[in-house]
Amino acid sequence: MASDASSHRAADDRYEKLGDHRRAGDSGLRLPAFSFGLWQKFGTDRSYATQREIVLHAFDLGITHFDNANRYGPPPRAAEKFFGEVLRRDLAPYRDELVLSTKAGNPLGPSPYLKGASRKSLLASLDHSLRDLGTDHVDIFYSHSPDLATPLEETVGALVTAVGSGKARYAGISNYTTERSHEAAELLRRAGVPLLVHQPRYSIFDRRPERDGLLDLAAADGFGLVVYSPLAQGLLTDKYLDGVIPPDARAHDSAFLSPDAIDDTYRERARALDEIARLRGQSLAQLALQWVLRRPEVTSALISASSTWQLDHNIKALDFPPLTDGELALIDRHGIHGTGARP
Template identity: 80%
Template sequence: MSATTPDGSHRAAADRYDTHTTYRRAGNSGLDLPAFSFGLWQKFGTDYPYETQRDIVLRAFDLGITHFDNANRYGPPPRAAEKFLGQVLRRDLAPYRDELVLSTKAGNPIGPSPYQRGASRKSLLTSLEQSLRDLGTDYVDIFYSHRYDPTTPLEETAGALASAVTSGKALYVGISNYPVERAHETAELLRDAGAPLLVHQPRYSLFDRGPERDGLIDLAARDGFGLVVYSPLAQGLLTDKYLTDTVPESARARNSAFLSPDVIDDTYRERATALNELARDRGQSLAQLALQWVLRLPQITSALIGASSTWQLDHNVRALDFPPLTEEELTLIDKHGVHGTALQT
């Protein structure tokens, strides 16, 4: 059980490595990541209460989740999520820094300056310096190029990532949302530079099977990097929240830039309801089924999950407690987990 110290900071649970979480090797590296990593993409800006956010992050660590995924863009406003995590690190998690895997990203636009976007050496490395200041740490464990930048030579981008490692400001490097051919080229460039590509971060779920269709999963096995997948619950579509004809007032689809009520149609409900029935037969929720399915492949090192409450976090992490999916169940899942269902690009 966790507790507080005399000064009110967090004392981590002594059994945090004996609970639900398992660890998986990231590609051909020596680094293990938790099966579930915690993402600060949404609900960790200034528009949510700090104490609620803090409770969720500390609960994640108490559950054995050691990897916290961030980006300079996350907020709102940009960099707010990094500043929030920096506060939690200083107040609560500083004694455990050697147990944490902190990642951040740069490359998506965060402001009007030409240096606040793209994958140039200037953009990536100056953003990394700011991220280190906001997080209050000397280094991050993983530094990502957040998206492929066709206006910058890949050699420059890979060189900047390698420099982050050789300077000691990052231990590993990754890429996110890169087309498959560019991912392979980047992996080769980084290998030649002595900073092998650790992970690629794509979107992947039962309703978004892009990494299967474009060959990224096969490429990860060939090139020796892991996959840390985001949106494994398809922005909440792979929960029981939208199975009725009415979208709840509190649902993400009401106020999210990444999910619209327009995509929640009869086809979606038919498929999601069938998946929900299969999950119920297994004694689990639809969310737990979807998370377990994502982790079925060895190339998937970790699935990024967020949470709006500690209850939701606990519930999702318990997906690891269920028996493996059988071949018959996987066949049935393939029938209803159709690529493109309610998908927004």
């Protein structure tokens, strides 16, 4: 555990490394091309010192948006507690430079109040998150998933209350269908709290935002997209190209990636994409990140890292020339929607 005194001085050139921030939809808020997600690698099963080093390095690289949720760990809320320690000990002097987000709505436990998007569940969870993070507000508060058992008006009303109370600066949604996203955006607009961002899964192997019209809706309704899993849980890296699953790979214990996904069909497609990347002088991961960021509707891509090297490597995706029409056509040929999807 770090000492109580801050030992971190942020890099003076941190705003020179990621280029201009991107405006989130029609709002005035700008986010970096890459945001840092604390989804799966910031629980109590990981080294605090390593986690801290990675987060502080991300900030030094110009990543100002840190994405959390009450469910992230393991166990639930562990990631928020971890970030709260880093904020208190190291990043407190830079709080006004940070965009902190959290979410509520996915199950935390058996209680009916520890799940769903009711007013009670969302607002109670937000209060708990603020205590864990050690801050009086988050910048973005999300409804983590749609709750069909709760009227959408109630869920939206809770987001409006969160913003109106000053406990959140902006409202967001995540994992909503296109139709429900539009309904939420309309309700929020009428309440005077425009929808800032939607957080969907999006990658070369998961093209639902293209197929179901979410990209078009974002442009029409004026909200940004902060996309998660742009590397498809590691399938769009070189980790599995040789057919061997490393002992520490996520495929062994993830609810979102099965060893069965690492089959001949996946390897054939991933190797073809890797060859496209190699011809461009970049890695498959860098190609995949550049691919999601090519869309103007995408405000930011969420990335995480197991090391500072991995973080440095991934953000270099911004250094390569734009993808050509020919390269995009080749990517479409081999980047088949549903590749590696868990049944």
